[in-house]
Amino acid sequence: MKCIIIGAGNAGRPVARILNHTGNQVIITDRKILEEFPPGVQKTIKTMEDEGVELMLGSDASKGIEKVDHAYVSPTVPGNSPIRKLLQDKQVKILDNDYVSKVINDILDLDIIGITGTLGKTSTTHILSDIFQSAGYNVWTCSSRMGNLLSEVIVDGIVNGLHKINDIAILELPHGTSRLMSKVDLNIGVITNIYPDHLDEFEYSMEKYVARKLFIVDSSKILVSGMQCINYLEDLRDDTIYYCQENSKCNVNGKLKDGILDITYDMPNLNINGHFETSFKLLGYYIENSIAASAAALAYG
Missing domain, CATH: 3.40.1190.10 (Mur-like, catalytic domain)
Known part of the structure; x- marks a missing residue:
């Protein structure tokens, strides 16, 4: 599965990391650049990158949508946001928290x-x-x-x-x-x-x-x-x-x-x-x- 995570906040980071850990190709995007995150979060993001998560920070998330077939959208992203509409137009399948929770359940x-x-x-x-x-x-x-x-x-x-x-x-x-x-x-x-x-x-x-x-x-x-x-x-x-x-x-x-x-x-x-x-x-x-x-x-x- 090729998946894009919209938002590198508290919801997006653990989802990106667990999906990457289970063998998927994962891109995580955010409008902020790395240095705008708190030091502890920067460390986590760098760890994710070392593990294979592709970072697209400080850029338009739409650039990564062409590469994927699934997406996870952080809850803080408004329901009427352009990125949600673009995902719908591109027929990208949206992953929800229940899906990710079941992935974790299969592991534990x-x-x-x-x-x-x-x-x-x-x-x-x-x-x-x-x-x-x-x-x-x-x-x-x-x-x-x-x-x-x-x-x-x-x-x-x-x-x-x-x-x-x-x-x-x-x-x-x-x-x-x-x-x-x-x-x-x-x-x-x-x-x-x-x-x-x-x-x-x-x-x-x-x-x-x-x-x-x-x-x-x-x-x-x-x-x-x-x-x-x-x-x-x-x-x-x-x-x-x-x-x-x-x-x-x-x-x-x-x-x-x-x-x-x-x-x-x-x-x-x-x-x-x-x-x-x-x-x-x-x-x-x-x-x-x-x-x-x-x-x-x-x-x-």
């Missing part, structure tokens, strides 16, 4: 746990990774500690073969990254919570924000969620495993007393129940994140 042949939500994603990701590492697993951990653009971090991990040398991937999935991960099969999906943050990115619509977060409902074989999300999920899945702090209505319930975190769990759909205690150093909201990580690890088995 290891078990995956994905964590989304508004608050606590990063902490939950690392607590869960520590649990699996302590159990002897080789873990590919991907969180915002590794970089601000998680889709780019995940693609970089794929290109460098991290999915081949680890037993399990534990991936933080913020709403921006969900575009490229919406069709990736998750063994366990975790939603920490959904609060009205980042609404400026969703036309100040809580409904649109919630919809973006809930991509994980269909992607997850087993879904784990904070009790705060029950109103969003109860009509979508009746097998969600809910966790919370000191609330007997949850499937996984955690209580902290005298430096001991007490976890009681009952997951009828998985036929497991029980109780354990562990020493715990109090760090505020890490209690909830630790309960979330415990619930996901127990659900995994």
Whole structure:
């Protein structure tokens, strides 16, 4: 496949790199020249060029259309833009995020746990990774500690073969990254919570924000969620495993007393129940994140 990526921004770069990695001929275009990008982005673009992506920066994207049969257009490019019309006139097939997500899904042949939500994603990701590492697993951990653009971090991990040398991937999935991960099969999906943050990115619509977060409902074989999300999920899945702090209505319930975190769990759909205690150093909201990580690890088995 010969493909042109319109826009070398946050959406276009990881798409260009993953398509190139899977054996396609890829051109990436942008009106900006290389030096106009931030230093970190310049480094990524140069890496892509070294890997075989053809750069057409600071030039008219129409010049590259004659060379290709497929195109990916960054979401920031207006729907009525001349370049979109030109692609239509030239009958160039448009690739969407679902297509790219399926490409990533075909590559990732290891078990995956994905964590989304508004608050606590990063902490939950690392607590869960520590649990699996302590159990002897080789873990590919991907969180915002590794970089601000998680889709780019995940693609970089794929290109460098991290999915081949680890037993399990534990991936933080913020709403921006969900575009490229919406069709990736998750063994366990975790939603920490959904609060009205980042609404400026969703036309100040809580409904649109919630919809973006809930991509994980269909992607997850087993879904784990904070009790705060029950109103969003109860009509979508009746097998969600809910966790919370000191609330007997949850499937996984955690209580902290005298430096001991007490976890009681009952997951009828998985036929497991029980109780354990562990020493715990109090760090505020890490209690909830630790309960979330415990619930996901127990659900995994």
